[in-house]
Amino acid sequence: MADALTFTRATIAGAGLAGLSAAVALRKAGIVVSIADSAAQAGGRCRSYHDPQLGLTIDNGNHLVLSGNPAVARFRSAVGATTPLAGPEHADFTFQDLTTAKRWTVRINDGALPWWIAAPARRVPGSRIADYLPLARLLSNREGRIDQRIATGGPAWSKLLEPVLLAALNTAPGESSTMLTANILRETIAKGGRAMRPRIAEPSLAAAFIDPALAWLDERGSAVALGRRLRTVAFEGDRVTGLDWGAGVEPVAADEAVILAVPPWVATSLVPDLQAPDDFRAIVNGHFALPAPAGAPAMLGLFGGTAEWLFAFPDRLSVTVSAAERLVDLDRETLARTFWADICAALAIDAPMPTWQIVKEKRATFAATPEQNAKRPSAATRWRNLFLAGDWTDTGLPATIEGALRSGETVARLALAR
Known part of the structure; x- marks a missing residue:
């Protein structure tokens, strides 16, 4: 029987919600955490950014959570998030x-x-x-x-x-x-x-989830390193022994857990023989720099057009189309005009199309089919100090914010248990 492991530190690759969830849970337990992401900002697919074309801060997608999502509540409570999630009373x-x-x-x-x-x-x-x-x-x-x-x-x-x-x-x-x-x-x-009860991040996903988590981690000496991409993972026996971030392999200590909170196509390129979802579905979003008209529903499901959900924000109108493979290769202005026609019909707007932005996520989520669900790996791996986090792992839920946060909690529990 292998000796028990006691982790006192953890290195996390990926600062999306799964990686941040794992980092927060481990840091709360007293584990020294290092977290890095290859992008220029944290948040992964739940990111917010200032769009110069719109002159507004927008989310890459109109992500929705529900009032009964327990991991959402736990995460926001843990990091002291005070920005409310907007939504109806019922x-x-x-x-x-x-x-x-x-x-x-x-x-x-x-x-x-x-x-x-x-x-x-x-x-x-x-x-x-x-x-x-x-x-x-x-x-x-x-x-x-x-x-x-x-x-x-x-x-x-x-x-x-x-x-x-x-x-x-x-x-x-x-x-x-x-x-x-x-x-x-x-x-x-x-x-x-x-x-x-539907809950929408307002004014942004960053304000509701990402910024409070980054501030919480920074206060505890675990600031996220951005623009740092994990290139290679070195294995020996039943352990990860080294990580290459671009300047040569850095050794992994005996008391160090390694958590890959990266997309599945990145994880399979780093981990030998890893099976993971390999069929994905797109999401297309349209954002329009026009304040919501008085009386517009905060969220409106649409039939008979191209847009499927319309979100009314104080500074903009946004639409979302799920499983949007048919749209991702269409011209952006064509999509914008199509979406704007749907918005005008839904909200009785008689106005020229305002400044707009189209955001396409070609691999937004894994396909939630039985075949792809069967390919989702567990958080634990055959290497004693390597764990996987992400909404694509076997959380029991589809690729959602709730699933991503739960995956981070799961790897933290596993690391602490070992």
């Missing part, structure tokens, strides 16, 4: 059909007993109670495709479940994993509206 989701101009709101009651499906004014227009009952078949732990488990049609599916699951999974819901869907449903709709 789990109200407003939608609009751009072809008919009809708008409706699904109002999920706060408690776990879903009596909202029995109230015509709260459920999807034209739906019946029976339309919601097949959801129970998605709560099993048996893996498969959603369209093999339930019928993917009818008003409840097309006007609520499909758009919500598409946003959560970033994969066409019909082909998506039933196990991932079951875990989402158990933590959200099965717990009632108190766990499902």
Whole structure:
């Protein structure tokens, strides 16, 4: 039997939410933490930046969390984040059909007993109670495709479940994993509206998550080193023995844990024989420098156009399209004009297109299919001092902020347990 390891320090490659989550958890436990990222700023895919074309600070994507996400709450509490997450008092989701101009709101009651499906004014227009009952078949732990488990049609599916699951999974819901869907449903709709209130980072993701974490770590001597890319990992026996950051291999101490909180394509290039998701889905976002009109919903689901979700901020209007492979290669101005037409139809705006920006993430998330879910590795590896973090590891959730934060907590627990 191998001797037990006691880690007193940790080196983390990657300063996205998974890496920051691991760093915070380990630093709280008294571990000396070094964290580096190859980019010019921390945050990974949850980053904010000043866009000179817009003259505004924007997020790379309109990321949404829910009031019942426990890791989000733990992380923000740990780093003392005070910027509130904006959202409605109840789990109200407003939608609009751009072809008919009809708008409706699904109002999920706060408690776990879903009596909202029995109230015509709260459920999807034209739906019946029976339309919601097949959801129970998605709560099993048996893996498969959603369209093999339930019928993917009818008003409840097309006007609520499909758009919500598409946003959560970033994969066409019909082909998506039933196990991932079951875990989402158990933590959200099965717990009632108190766990499902949508929460949006306002004014930015950086203010809500990244900046407080960086400040917290800096105060404790663990400032993030940016522009520092891990090029090679050296292995010997059952340990990582060296890391090359571009100036030759630096030895890894016997009491040092190594955490790779990098994208899966980077991890597989560094770790021998590592299996990881290799099929990805895109997200396209459009940002427009026009303050939200009075009375505009903070978040509006759209049907009948190209944009799928419209977010109204005090200084801008933003739209998001998930599983957007069909859009990523289109001309940016064509996309902007298409999105602007959807915004004008949704909010009754009669104005020329303002200054705009299109942000494309071609590999935004792994495809949430059964095949890709089966390729997700665990946080522990066969090397005793090497751990993996990221929303692409086996968190049980799709690639979300909540999943990324949980992966960081998991590697911290594993390192501390060893």
